[in-house]
Amino acid sequence: ASVWWPNKDHMYDEVDSMLISVKSPRGLMDVSNGRLRKVDEDTNTYHWFVANPINNYGVNINIGDYVHFGEKYDGEKGTLDMDYYVLRDNLEKAKEHFKDAPKMMEAFEYWFGPYPFYEDSFKLVEVPYLGMEHQSSVTYGNQYMKGYLGRDLSGTGLGLKFDFIIIHESGHEWFANNITYKDIADMWIHESFTAYSENLFLDFHLGKEASADYVIGTRTKIQNDKPIIGPYDVNTEGSKDMYYKGANMLHTIRQLVNDDEKWRQVLRGLNSEFYHQTVTTKQIEEYISKKSEIDLSKVFDQYLRTTKIPLFEYKIDGNQLKYRYTNIVDGFAMPLNILVDGKPQTLSPTADWKSQELDGDLSTLEVDRNYYVDHKQVK
Structure with a gap:
């Protein structure tokens, strides 16, 4: 100007x-x-x-x-x-x-x-x-x-x-x-x-x-x-x-x-x-x-301050779901919705592994697409 x-x-x-x-x-x-x-x-x-x-x-x-x-x-x-x-x-x-x-x-x-x-x-x-x-x-x-x-x-x-x-x-x-x-x-x-x-x-x-x-x-x-x-x-x-x-x-x-x-x-x-x-x-x-x-x-x-996209990692063992976040800033603990058998459920991932028993067929697990996160099933 x-x-x-x-x-x-x-x-x-x-x-x-x-x-x-x-x-x-x-x-x-x-x-x-x-x-x-x-x-x-x-x-x-x-x-x-x-x-x-x-x-x-x-x-x-x-x-x-x-x-x-x-x-x-x-x-x-x-x-x-x-x-x-x-x-x-x-x-x-x-x-x-x-x-x-x-x-x-x-x-x-x-x-x-x-x-x-x-x-x-x-x-x-x-x-x-x-x-x-x-x-x-x-x-x-x-x-x-x-x-x-x-x-x-x-x-x-x-x-x-x-x-x-x-x-x-x-x-x-x-x-x-x-x-x-x-x-x-x-x-x-x-x-x-x-x-x-x-x-x-x-x-x-x-x-x-x-x-x-x-x-x-x-x-x-x-x-x-x-x-x-x-x-x-x-x-x-x-x-x-x-x-x-x-x-x-x-x-x-x-x-x-x-x-x-x-x-x-x-x-x-x-x-x-x-x-x-x-x-x-x-x-x-x-x-x-x-x-x-x-x-x-x-x-x-x-x-806003990093280029890292949170990665939701999970393992399935029967009806047990183990999960955590990686690629995150310290203290990041954003709740995340998943779908099992098409039904929504809310998780509370952190940087540490958590274990949770869920109803339904975990092989149908999907991460809610409305959350901007990456996800990967690990062994």
């Missing part, structure tokens, strides 16, 4: 409001963040005002031969203006394709709470690149395709049920623009929750199984090359696994909470507790542990 205007170019510093004035070539218009206050006809200058705090990288200038259409959305905080600016030749196509936008708003207000910028409206703005989460002015360049440029990132077919850019980049309005990291090392706060929002969109519209299928399908994208959290105080982010490894960590935590309404209130509570704030991972981790009433500190350490 400091290339464009003098500012403290760091995420921990957000202005409380912003006036964006852009002089555009004749015959073209500028679309930026917030609401359009006025247009100076003599100079073709567009004045946009952002009434809410905004981070530097979210500021947005788009100049083109735009046409506008929009709708009113009856949301949790009242009537929300949803405006769409697209290139003239794409108007009819956009009117059909952007029907994903109110569906997105319905799902995300349910899961995350009210859209955080009612005062500034919500916009989708067509651009020549893929898109980005510019606050109240989400840019769109997915070429009017479902999925990610026509591809399903989950490999399940479910990724073609929605426009990836409309859903993902709009999810950032809650996680990135409402709740913003103080240090880019904690970028998982933005990307893990927003990648997770993709399957919550499916959960709302297609159900829990479809949601699980999608997020589990994205595990093929996980590299485990380096930790998700990067080094602090040097403006360096961690692994790109912050997207789908982070999403699968959150999906796993949902299983541990084992109460979908409680989990929904945790997600909504984050957006209320840290409304329009910059935060650290410590604040987010402690809030989730407190509100879920589960000490998740070792779960966060395992998935």
Whole structure:
């Protein structure tokens, strides 16, 4: 941002409001963040005002031969203006394709709470690149395709049920623009929750199984090359696994909470507790542990600070099951669901071998796929 205007170019510093004035070539218009206050006809200058705090990288200038259409959305905080600016030749196509936008708003207000910028409206703005989460002015360049440029990132077919850019980049309005990291090392706060929002969109519209299928399908994208959290105080982010490894960590935590309404209130509570704030991972981790009433500190350490995926090892001797975790951080003791004869049972593995007598045919044992762990039967 400091290339464009003098500012403290760091995420921990957000202005409380912003006036964006852009002089555009004749015959073209500028679309930026917030609401359009006025247009100076003599100079073709567009004045946009952002009434809410905004981070530097979210500021947005788009100049083109735009046409506008929009709708009113009856949301949790009242009537929300949803405006769409697209290139003239794409108007009819956009009117059909952007029907994903109110569906997105319905799902995300349910899961995350009210859209955080009612005062500034919500916009989708067509651009020549893929898109980005510019606050109240989400840019769109997915070429009017479902999925990610026509591809399903989950490999399940479910990724073609929605426009990836409309859903993902709009999810950032809650996680990135409402709740913003103080240090880019904690970028998982933005990307893990927003990648997770993709399957919550499916959960709302297609159900829990479809949601699980999608997020589990994205595990093929996980590299485990380096930790998700990067080094602090040097403006360096961690692994790109912050997207789908982070999403699968959150999906796993949902299983541990084992109460979908409680989990929904945790997600909504984050957006209320840290409304329009910059935060650290410590604040987010402690809030989730407190509100879920589960000490998740070792779960966060395992998935955010190492590249190791817990390995559930087990032995079967008649109706005796012996089991333990390996490849874990000290103190990791995450409960785990298994299925025996298709019936769920909960185990409490640790680094030490445990023995437990179980009913049913142990040769049918399966590890619940909703937990992001590896498993292996050993002799």
